[in-house]
Amino acid sequence: MSPPIAELVASFDGARLWSDLEALATFRDEGASPHTRRAFGDSYETARAWLREQMDEAGLTTRRDAAGSLIGHQPGAHDLPPLVVGSHIDTVDGGGRFDGALGVLAAVELVRSLARADYVLAHPIEVVDFTAEEPNRYGSSCIGSRAWSGTLDARLLALTDADGETLAEAMRRAGGEIEQLGTARRSAESIAAYIELHIEQGPVLEREQLDVGVVSGIVGIRRVHARLTGRAAHAGTTPVGTRRDALAVASEVVLAVEQEARAAAGELIGTVGRLAVEPNAPNVVPGLVELSLEVRSLDEQRLDASLERIEATAQKAGADRQVAVAFSLLSELPAVAADPRLVAALEEGAAVAGAGTMRQPSWGGHDASQIARVAPVGMLFAPSRDGLSHHPDEWTSPEQCAIAGRTLLAGLALLDEQLAG
Amino acid sequence: MSPPIAELVASFDGARLWSDLEALATFRDEGASPHTRRAFGDSYETARAWLREQMDEAGLTTRRDAAGSLIGHQPGAHDLPPLVVGSHIDTVDGGGRFDGALGVLAAVELVRSLARADYVLAHPIEVVDFTAEEPNRYGSSCIGSRAWSGTLDARLLALTDADGETLAEAMRRAGGEIEQLGTARRSAESIAAYIELHIEQGPVLEREQLDVGVVSGIVGIRRVHARLTGRAAHAGTTPVGTRRDALAVASEVVLAVEQEARAAAGELIGTVGRLAVEPNAPNVVPGLVELSLEVRSLDEQRLDASLERIEATAQKAGADRQVAVAFSLLSELPAVAADPRLVAALEEGAAVAGAGTMRQPSWGGHDASQIARVAPVGMLFAPSRDGLSHHPDEWTSPEQCAIAGRTLLAGLALLDEQLAG
Numbered sequence: 001m002s003p004p005i006a007e008l009v010a011s012f013d014g015a016r017l018w019s020d021l022e023a024l025a026t027f028r029d030e031g032a033s034p035h036t037r038r039a040f041g042d043s044y045e046t047a048r049a050w051l052r053e054q055m056d057e058a059g060l061t062t063r064r065d066a067a068g069s070l071i072g073h074q075p076g077a078h079d080l081p082p083l084v085v086g087s088h089i090d091t092v093d094g095g096g097r098f099d100g101a102l103g104v105l106a107a108v109e110l111v112r113s114l115a116r117a118d119y120v121l122a123h124p125i126e127v128v129d130f131t132a133e134e135p136n137r138y139g140s141s142c143i144g145s146r147a148w149s150g151t152l153d154a155r156l157l158a159l160t161d162a163d164g165e166t167l168a169e170a171m172r173r174a175g176g177e178i179e180q181l182g183t184a185r186r187s188a189e190s191i192a193a194y195i196e197l198h199i200e201q202g203p204v205l206e207r208e209q210l211d212v213g214v215v216s217g218i219v220g221i222r223r224v225h226a227r228l229t230g231r232a233a234h235a236g237t238t239p240v241g242t243r244r245d246a247l248a249v250a251s252e253v254v255l256a257v258e259q260e261a262r263a264a265a266g267e268l269i270g271t272v273g274r275l276a277v278e279p280n281a282p283n284v285v286p287g288l289v290e291l292s293l294e295v296r297s298l299d300e301q302r303l304d305a306s307l308e309r310i311e312a313t314a315q316k317a318g319a320d321r322q323v324a325v326a327f328s329l330l331s332e333l334p335a336v337a338a339d340p341r342l343v344a345a346l347e348e349g350a351a352v353a354g355a356g357t358m359r360q361p362s363w364g365g366h367d368a369s370q371i372a373r374v375a376p377v378g379m380l381f382a383p384s385r386d387g388l389s390h391h392p393d394e395w396t397s398p399e400q401c402a403i404a405g406r407t408l409l410a411g412l413a414l415l416d417e418q419l420a421g
Numbered sequence: 422m423s424p425p426i427a428e429l430v431a432s433f434d435g436a437r438l439w440s441d442l443e444a445l446a447t448f449r450d451e452g453a454s455p456h457t458r459r460a461f462g463d464s465y466e467t468a469r470a471w472l473r474e475q476m477d478e479a480g481l482t483t484r485r486d487a488a489g490s491l492i493g494h495q496p497g498a499h500d501l502p503p504l505v506v507g508s509h510i511d512t513v514d515g516g517g518r519f520d521g522a523l524g525v526l527a528a529v530e531l532v533r534s535l536a537r538a539d540y541v542l543a544h545p546i547e548v549v550d551f552t553a554e555e556p557n558r559y560g561s562s563c564i565g566s567r568a569w570s571g572t573l574d575a576r577l578l579a580l581t582d583a584d585g586e587t588l589a590e591a592m593r594r595a596g597g598e599i600e601q602l603g604t605a606r607r608s609a610e611s612i613a614a615y616i617e618l619h620i621e622q623g624p625v626l627e628r629e630q631l632d633v634g635v636v637s638g639i640v641g642i643r644r645v646h647a648r649l650t651g652r653a654a655h656a657g658t659t660p661v662g663t664r665r666d667a668l669a670v671a672s673e674v675v676l677a678v679e680q681e682a683r684a685a686a687g688e689l690i691g692t693v694g695r696l697a698v699e700p701n702a703p704n705v706v707p708g709l710v711e712l713s714l715e716v717r718s719l720d721e722q723r724l725d726a727s728l729e730r731i732e733a734t735a736q737k738a739g740a741d742r743q744v745a746v747a748f749s750l751l752s753e754l755p756a757v758a759a760d761p762r763l764v765a766a767l768e769e770g771a772a773v774a775g776a777g778t779m780r781q782p783s784w785g786g787h788d789a790s791q792i793a794r795v796a797p798v799g800m801l802f803a804p805s806r807d808g809l810s811h812h813p814d815e816w817t818s819p820e821q822c823a824i825a826g827r828t829l830l831a832g833l834a835l836l837d838e839q840l841a842g
Contacts, residue, residue, distance in 0.1 A: 255672050283715065
């Protein structure tokens, strides 16, 4: 007979979670910003080998699926599909120590806490470190969770990085089995629920002085690649009227995206994060600009309308300057709602753990966005200092990590009871 | 007794000039755009060795000065300072076959023509291939001609490329003698006049269907490096009001520069040719942008006023978004006037050569801009198809190259007579 959930929650070791976060942070890409650990790099692989050891020691049976995701399994008391808890341990270039890592390491500590408290779940539990959640050099993201949901298609696998390597080749390098990818796909029957703890990556919880956020839904994201083709020419001797300046058009696009977000007053956000100029020489009129832009909103119609206006601005700016404008949709992540049962269990878990909480949307895409295609999902947020993420200064304090971990544990135990009914 | 100038001009071998242009074009940087031959690279050095052979065969006595410029000398009939004719054979990344190369190879063919016609100049002649005229990886330009005018100072020599190599180290690699740079400096007494033939790099001669342009003056150029420092943050979760988006500020700068040129209606031109974003990831708000901007005009006051307005726009755009804006002046090339005696001789030379001509400003900086500090200068332009330069499609036809070469030869011979007068 398992002890009461309050007793289980007290067994969660925040100091152990913190030391695991510190240990994982030692695996970093050489020559990059201090906490960078990009997917498919050497330090990513050694980090995952270390993580697998932690999972093994916690009593999980570990395996890698065909997409390379690392999965630790523990049987439950009953013959039920597993409760899945996880996140990812790759970072963006210039990223920090908490985005992704917190969710994976809290899940491992959760398994240890269950053992310490002799608490037996009705459901099996799976701890997952999904492969390559962050946007990668191949122009995609959420690789491991896409393999689960069946959206890791041939088009994505064939995308190449600047050196011409395909995503499929990168995955193979990292131990993925591309010919067996179908075996990684998960059916709705194979997952009872998916819960992911993640840092908020925004300023709301800090501003409201709350411990955790229970996510109501995850925004939809449209990512577009824009190719603006003008003509390179001498910067001094080409009159402004005969120039075909791709960077001037790109500048209008950047400002149009910013204007969309300003006008939407919190209902939509948009960014041009990547922009490359050719030939990129001080005295040559830019002949080509390629840029990536994205818009995010819980409201799908708003996403489409906003992208249409941005493209219209780009076409007009291009027509004014004889610059050809080509927009292509790179990815389209639908907005998803969190499952009401999971929202309720996580809110109840927060109460048990003594955590102040609120409901909030997730403005970031997550592996949960993919898993929502096949299973009920729920997410918890921990506060981000200054709202920062994808930045070396990303910070969530040891106390904040611990109370978020305890909320995750309590919520999972409550959900286990409710779903096992 | 030398023959009449008309007879001399007939000895200019346009086919030989063309075959030299084709031969020089075979020296190109591997893995780069097809006609790229950047200063300080391997192909640049082998090209200069080939050029030296051509000078030797033309009967010139060749040497390299301490800045690496290749100089061919031929005595004159009298003890006078030399008439100097030259240009450069380096290209920008992505450059073409005529910018610079035409002026150097026409000067070599000019020396051969003098010999064929048994025409003896009163002045000695010097043919010069100036080291590294184009903007280089070290943030400067006109290296060889700066050494002549004494403006190749310690600050420029210490500038580094992306790999940390200094300009001084690059010059040393290419055979320059940095400790002896003072010996390359030329006094006003050591040069009778400097004449440079160059492609127009603009559309005017082609539009007017003229053979050559006689340059009235060379525009002044101000180059500025702008560093825009915001803060990198997650693209989805950072509300637009709390972003410090460096790329949005950069976009306002690009459009402000374009607007200055539009408003100046042909009296000023401005360009942002280089722009780099950090961290440059699709889902990260740009935290840092560095860009190079330049403005050009024959009117110095206009240059200053324009730069002030651009910087004011940047500061306001930065203040609106909490992005720090730092402008630093990289280089300041004063506007220079062509010497009236050289303008007259070149116009007379065009008449002798049967070339249709007009006066026009040079919108591009040239080695002549530097040499104007110590000697009278004059320039001739040959037409550029579509006004293109700094582009692989740069094109001046064999006939256009030949008539420009004949004009150069006639102008030089006339100037020789007048100055020796």
